[in-house]
Amino acid sequence: MRTLFFIVSVLLLSGCSVSHYLNREIKNSAVLSQQHTGVSIKNLNEPKSLASYQDHKYFNPASNTKLFSLYAGLSALGDSIxxxxxxxxxxxxxxxxxxxxxxxxxxxxxxxxxxxxxxxxxxxxxxxxxxxxxxxxxxxxxxxxxxxxxxxxxxxxxxxxxxxxxxxxxxxxxxxxxxxxxxxxxxxxxxxxxxxxxxxxxxxxxxxxxxxxxxxxxxxxxxxxxxxxxxxxxxxxxxxxxxxxxxxxxxxxxxxSDSLYTRMMQVSDNMLAEQLMLLYASTNGLPLNSEKAIAHATEKYMSDLPDPLIWKDGSGLSRYNLFTPRTIVALLQKIYDKVPRERLFHIMPNGGSTGTLRNTFKGEKPFIFAKTGSFSNNYNLSGYLITKKGKTLLFSFMNNNFTRPSSEVRKEVERILTGIHNKY
Structure with a gap:
């Protein structure tokens, strides 16, 4: 009985420590102080949130939208285009x-x-x-x-x-x-x-x-x-x-198909993402129309996500797109369930190694596998984080409406997530 109590206590303290660390670092950050920030973090395959900060609020995702297009493609297309x-x-x-x-x-x-x-x-x-x-x-x-x-x-x-x-x-x-x-x-x-x-x-x-x-x-x-x-x-x-x-x-x-997905995600190729939604439409017997493809994919494959999707294009070029961090984390779980781990981590940019993350999160081996999303005054990062203890976390770290250089916000996101990698 004491052993069980001890295990439960350790787990609860670990969860609290991540939540406490995240909230403390965001609230004390001079870089993030004058912008809109939302974060959601969960353990893989666990229903409850591990840590969150305004994760119920909507943010402009920029190219994090490609995660939704990726899941639509994975759900509708086979091994070949x-x-x-x-x-x-x-x-x-x-x-x-x-x-x-x-x-x-x-x-x-x-x-x-x-x-x-x-x-x-x-x-x-x-x-x-x-x-x-x-x-x-x-x-x-x-x-x-x-x-x-x-x-x-x-x-x-x-x-x-x-x-x-x-x-x-x-x-x-x-x-x-x-x-x-x-x-x-x-x-x-x-x-x-x-x-x-x-x-x-x-x-x-x-x-x-x-x-x-x-x-x-x-x-x-x-x-x-x-x-x-x-x-x-x-x-x-x-x-x-x-x-x-x-x-x-x-x-x-x-x-x-993976040659398209990998380039789309690694270099954040907007054209491939847009055409992927037209491919989705064609495969489902629809006219080549992005709006109809998005409506179909939302209803058939993503209706169980926590918050309604404000999804307007395949690439994230549109500033009309709006998603919540907790919705993106729920989508990341669905993507993980759809694709074998090794294949998924090959498709995603790897921290310090490939794609849009090759110059960040540098270490002995990649521990971040995630999609960036950025344009003027916005920087988001959503994906998978492997901790030093071997846990796989799903995260979405969204930053909107900042006036600082994007490089400063990107480095702050890197610092906070690296801290979670080291501590948890």
Whole structure:
């Protein structure tokens, strides 16, 4: 009886010590004193909270939103990405996109869709009528159209919906794919590369360019441009046709799903996250529409989370997204239950080692496996923490509306979480 009492007392004191430590460090922190902070921490597979600080309040998650997109993908997709749907109709091949972003993407594995289209002898027609979305998501900043993190959404992306510019020597710029080379114009008023807002005309500086410059600039998408780029690359004509394909279609699978998930999470790739929600829609027989995909995924897979989701896009670019820390922690448990531990920790950024965490939480081996989420005045970190005693904790540490440099808030989050790693 005394032994049982002692064990229970130790467990209770351990729980209190983490809670006490967390609340003390946040309240005494000069860095976190003038912002909104929310934290939730739980032991893996245990229902009760281990420690919390305003974890019932809503915060803008930024790229922590990708955790929700990841879970949607894990719930709906298999081991391979459905890359294209098609119908063989006599001497014609009718195709439509699934939202798969991998075709000719410069940073993803080679897509089997390319080989499929290259090998076909029929006349190919592309129909985009299943796409019912807008190029930009709700709440996205219009002025970010030129930035590599905000490519447009489309039913059948090619080349990641970006142009990759590489600086060679002096004034020389190389565009990939090469078709964009003739749309480059020198400009005395620029220091970088700037696309005209409404057109695919790219202005670049006349001044000498860095030898190793690599800059990705989103292009303005359209159905006509999609088939033009495909036709040029495949060296065969693809035509546009606007007809619905309502009968059962066959599917070509493109790349392993984990290659998409890993890049999306490691480098926080917004384009992949947005297209993942379109893939979710396609797999569930929905039009390619993010809003409908989010509504479906919320109702089917996430209705049991603690607080209602204010979920507006796949990537977290939208400032309309709002989640509570305790909801994100509950989602982390669902993700852990869905994916084998080794595979999950490979997908997630590893502290001091990979992705957006490679320069933080440095140690002998990674003890943080988590997703960052940041834009102006916001920094969040949610994921899995391994303590020195071998416990696995789920955590969400959210920081909104600060005016300090993000680096200061990031270091404070690192300090507090490292303390929990060392003490618990």
């Amino acid at each position: 459905p890359g294209l749907q098609y119908l063989e109709w006599g001497e014609l091949l009718l195709i439509r996109g699934t939202g798969d972003p991998s075709l000719l993407h410069p940073d993803l594995p080679h897509s089997k869709v390319f080989d499929f289209l290259k090998s076909r002898k029929e006349q190919i027609f592309f129909t985009p009528v299943n796409f019912e979305d807008k190029a930009f998501g709700p709440g996205w900043a219009w002025s970010d159209y030129n930035d590599e993190y905000q490519p447009e959404r489309s039913p059948l992306p090619v080349y990641g919906n970006i142009v990759r510019f590489t600086g060679k020597s002096g004034h020389t710029l190389e565009a990939k794919p090469r078709i964009w080379q003739k749309f480059l114009l020198p400009d005395t008023t620029l220091t970088g590369i700037q696309r005209e807002q409404g057109e695919n005309i790219f202005h670049h500086s006349r001044h000498p360019l860095p030898e190793n410059l690599i800059q990705d600039v989103p292009f303005r998408t359209s159905d006509a441009l999609t088939i033009h780029l495909l036709s040029d690359t495949l060296k065969k004509e693809i035509k546009l046709i606007s007809i619905p394909l309502t009968i059962e279609l066959q599917t070509v699978y493109s790349i392993p």
